[in-house]
Amino acid sequence: xxxxxxxxxxxxxxxxxxxxxxxxxxxxxxxxxxxxxxxxxxxxxxxxxxxxxxxxxxxxxxxxxxxxxxxxxxxxxxxxxxxxxxxxxxxxxxxxxxxxxxxxxxxxxxxxxxxxxxxxxxxxxxxxxxxxxxxxxxxxxxxxxxxxxxxxxxxxxxxxxxxxxxxxxxxxxxxxxxxxxxxxxxxxxxxxxxxxxxxxxxxxxxxxxxxxxxxxxxxxxxxxxxxxxxxxxxx
Amino acid sequence: xxxxxxxxxxxxxxxxxxxxxxxxxxxxxxxxxxxxxxxxxxxxxxxxxxxxxxxxxxxxxxxxxxxxxxxxxxxxxxxxxxxxxxxxxxxxxxxxxxxxxxxxxxxxxxxxxxxxxxxxxxxxxxxxxxxxxxxxxxxxxxxxxxxxxxxxxxxxxxxxxxxxxxxxxxxxxxxxxxxxxxxxxxxxxxxxxxxxxxxxxxxxxxxxxxxxxxxxxxxxxxxxxxxxxxxxxxx
Numbered sequence: 001x002x003x004x005x006x007x008x009x010x011x012x013x014x015x016x017x018x019x020x021x022x023x024x025x026x027x028x029x030x031x032x033x034x035x036x037x038x039x040x041x042x043x044x045x046x047x048x049x050x051x052x053x054x055x056x057x058x059x060x061x062x063x064x065x066x067x068x069x070x071x072x073x074x075x076x077x078x079x080x081x082x083x084x085x086x087x088x089x090x091x092x093x094x095x096x097x098x099x100x101x102x103x104x105x106x107x108x109x110x111x112x113x114x115x116x117x118x119x120x121x122x123x124x125x126x127x128x129x130x131x132x133x134x135x136x137x138x139x140x141x142x143x144x145x146x147x148x149x150x151x152x153x154x155x156x157x158x159x160x161x162x163x164x165x166x167x168x169x170x171x172x173x174x175x176x177x178x179x180x181x182x183x184x185x186x187x188x189x190x191x192x193x194x195x196x197x198x199x200x201x202x203x204x205x206x207x208x209x210x211x212x213x214x215x216x217x218x219x220x221x222x223x224x225x226x227x228x229x230x231x232x233x234x235x
Numbered sequence: 236x237x238x239x240x241x242x243x244x245x246x247x248x249x250x251x252x253x254x255x256x257x258x259x260x261x262x263x264x265x266x267x268x269x270x271x272x273x274x275x276x277x278x279x280x281x282x283x284x285x286x287x288x289x290x291x292x293x294x295x296x297x298x299x300x301x302x303x304x305x306x307x308x309x310x311x312x313x314x315x316x317x318x319x320x321x322x323x324x325x326x327x328x329x330x331x332x333x334x335x336x337x338x339x340x341x342x343x344x345x346x347x348x349x350x351x352x353x354x355x356x357x358x359x360x361x362x363x364x365x366x367x368x369x370x371x372x373x374x375x376x377x378x379x380x381x382x383x384x385x386x387x388x389x390x391x392x393x394x395x396x397x398x399x400x401x402x403x404x405x406x407x408x409x410x411x412x413x414x415x416x417x418x419x420x421x422x423x424x425x426x427x428x429x430x431x432x433x434x435x436x437x438x439x440x441x442x443x444x445x446x447x448x449x450x451x452x453x454x455x456x457x458x459x460x461x462x463x464x465x466x467x468x469x470x
Contacts, residue, residue: 121356150424151424153397154393157393158393161392162388162389193429
């Protein structure tokens with residue numbers, strides 16, 4: 001739609017605007033910064049802002065649209081190969097990568113978002129779009145099987161919750177350490193509970209192979225599942 | 236805070252305002268209705284509206300605050316008894332009951348919400364508050380156990396997704412039939428996957444009892460879990 005490549009060496013206008021906006025939000029607060037303040041700092045006209053961002057909120061999260069497009073493309077390419085639950089876990093890692101690309105910005109934005117209800121609400125809408133993208137993929141993958149939509153929606157919600165649990169730990173720690181490790185650990189629980197028993201070894205196993213599992217009868221189901229996983233040699 | 240009991244026989248002011256607001260939203264659309272229009276129809280002053288509702292959006296969902304309070308009270312009373320996963324499934328049914336109390340209103344509101352992005356966003360915030368209430372309860376129930384927060388957040392997200400899947404089916408059908416049946420079926424999958432193996436029988440079983448489960452090795456995990464459940468005599 002818009003060409004954001006300026007003359008050589010100048011950063012793209014979109015980036016200039018996002019940076020001017022975020023700088024002002026941090027200095028003056030989100031509510032007290034107007035679009036006029038932003039365009040004045042960026043040295044452009046008011047209409048330029050709205051060419052790139054529908055609202056002030058959008059300038060706080062300038063990369064989500066690209067990331068949503070990446071996720072959609074990634075899942076389209078994954079169609080039909082491997083366990084769909086693994087594919088959506090990998091799709092969630094695209095979101096994490098976006099946050100991890102710029103830890104300082106991500107941590108500052110996390111703190112800002114905690115303080116501004118309008119930004120939290122905006123973030124909920126974005127998260128919901130990721131969730132629907134993943135649920136749509138799962139439902140298509142399981143078309144014609146029982147409860148495809150129900151399972152797809154439950155699993156997509158679990159993936160989002162797990163991803164955000166790991167991401168939040170990392171953001172709260174100030175962006176120190178390995179963001180991926182926290183999220184991987186959380187997503188592993190999704191795969192344990194919802195993925196095909198065929199983590200690795202069973203991928204090549206025939207349908208008539210069987211497993212026998214023994215566990216205390218009073219154990220919580222998620223622990224029973226973990227034992228099955230380990231009996232299968234997965235993990 | 237406010238006394239909404241008027242003289243005998245008159246409906247509470249809050250209800251009068253919510254009804255005037257919703258009537259106008261349906262006739263003129265949400266965006267084209269002002270607070271002034273609403274108070275004119277209700278026959279009260281502008282300040283009365285804001286005594287009861289912080290915003291126009293709140294008047295569309297007049298019962299969520301009460302329902303959130305009911306859920307909090309319900310979970311506080313449930314603390315420590317039975318499987319916490321069963322308790323949050325029952326808590327989710329309180330939300331359903333609110334929708335089912337007035338099918339016609341719920342269906343009209345569902346259609347209105349689909350058309351107004353601001354209402355969808357508002358609804359996401361409300362749903363998030365239910366989710367956090369349930370996650371908080373689960374986390375407290377499992378305090379000191381591994382991954383308590385992670386499991387709590389994943390399960391609360393699953394419960395919300397399951398509840399909304401069932402609720403949406405019912406709303407899309409125009410509020411015909413039994414809303415509870417759709418939601419029960421969806422929540423049953425949460426319990427199958429996340430509840431204690433002790434659906435019924437194992438509640439009284441000792442910890443050293445064991446089950447032996449046989450299943451095709453390539454089966455998806457959720458199906459394996461269903462077989463365990465049925466082996467346990469649950470369902």
